[in-house]
Amino acid sequence: MTETGSFAAVGQPLAQMRATAPLVHNITNFVAMNVMANVQLAVGASPAMLHALPEVAEFAALCGALTVNIGTADADWAEGMVQAARMMHRLNRPWVLDPVGIGATQFRKDLCARLLDLRPTVIRANASEILALAGLGGQAHGVDARDTVAAAEVAAAQLAARTGGVVAVSGPVDYVTDGSRAFRIGNGHALMPQVTALGCSLNGVIGAFLVGQKPLEATVAALAYYGLAGEIAAREAKGPGSFAVAFLDALANLTPEALSAGAKVRAA
Numbered sequence: 363m364t365e366t367g368s369f370a371a372v373g374q375p376l377a378q379m380r381a382t383a384p385l386v387h388n389i390t391n392f393v394a395m396n397v398m399a400n401v402q403l404a405v406g407a408s409p410a411m412l413h414a415l416p417e418v419a420e421f422a423a424l425c426g427a428l429t430v431n432i433g434t435a436d437a438d439w440a441e442g443m444v445q446a447a448r449m450m451h452r453l454n455r456p457w458v459l460d461p462v463g464i465g466a467t468q469f470r471k472d473l474c475a476r477l478l479d480l481r482p483t484v485i486r487a488n489a490s491e492i493l494a495l496a497g498l499g500g501q502a503h504g505v506d507a508r509d510t511v512a513a514a515e516v517a518a519a520q521l522a523a524r525t526g527g528v529v530a531v532s533g534p535v536d537y538v539t540d541g542s543r544a545f546r547i548g549n550g551h552a553l554m555p556q557v558t559a560l561g562c563s564l565n566g567v568i569g570a571f572l573v574g575q576k577p578l579e580a581t582v583a584a585l586a587y588y589g590l591a592g593e594i595a596a597r598e599a600k601g602p603g604s605f606a607v608a609f610l611d612a613l614a615n616l617t618p619e620a621l622s623a624g625a626k627v628r629a630a
């Protein structure tokens with residue numbers, strides 16, 4: 363751990379999250395549902411995946427945090443995302459936006475414009491999605507990034523200024539900003555983007571950390587924790603399949619003390 367000040371004990375937000383086992387509502391895509399729920403259970407949170415329009419806002423109001431992921435949305439699903447996010451905004455509770463594949467279609471751009479107006483507490487996406495969300499281009503390959511994290515830093519700052527929230531750009535070295543402060547997190551492993559839905563599942567970890575905690579500190583801690591678990595899992599993995607299994611174990615077994623010792627967080 364190379365950072366000082368409020369990030370000196372980056373394991374503390376993990377300990378607090380586990381002590382409260384927060385209930386997190388996830389409106390996520392078909393690809394991610396199972397992976398993301400298992401990740402949230404492994405970290406010590408309680409996941410619930412549901413999106414039916416008649417109940418989605420009512421359920422959101424029962425939860426400590428909401429995550430919204432547009433990966434496989436349809437028209438009804440999109441309406442539910444807006445209703446649930448509006449509920450969290452009204453209740454002043456944290457919610458996370460993942461604009462999966464936003465650069466690809468007008469439907470995704472229009473939906474994200476509505477969601478941005480509801481001021482996500484955290485936006486987490488890869489570099490190409492952050493660039494597209496900010497209206498600055500981006501060279502996405504479907505849901506995968508083709509831009510560097512460094513290329514998305516200005517876009518991240520613009521989005522943070524627009525929403526008043528935190529923006530996290532994931533990649534080989536993650537970048538997190540609230541518009542006035544910024545950090546780089548060097549934890550992670552190249553096998554992580556080889557397993558689908560690990561970006562989506564990261565949103566669920568951030569959502570759990572946000573409950574009752576400061577958004578910037580919680581997001582940085584969640585990213586360091588997730589990346590360090592990836593490093594630990596990679597030590598015994600033979601490829602993406604065994605990595606995915608080892609990753610769940612690493613998330614579950616990582617202690618706050620080991621996180622404080624292994625986190626690579628730097629002020630940007």
Ligand SMILES: Nc1ncnc2c1ncn2[C@@H]1O[C@H](COP(=O)(O)OP(=O)(O)O)[C@@H](O)[C@H]1O
Nearest residue numbers: 488532533534550551552554555560561562588
């Ligand atoms: N090349 C890489 N090396 C190390 N960690 C990575 C790399 N690419 C992505 N990660 C990590 O994988 C996780 C998911 O990020 P990413 O792959 O950018 O999301 P998405 O799946 O939404 O594109 C993050 O924790 C990120 O830090």
Ligand SMILES: Cc1ncsc1CCOP(=O)(O)O
Nearest residue numbers: 391393433558559560561562
């Ligand atoms: C492959 C795919 N297609 C639509 S959503 C989705 C999952 C993307 O997950 P991630 O961004 O975490 O890799």
Ligand SMILES: [Mg+2]
Nearest residue numbers: 462488561562
């Ligand atoms: Mg993604």
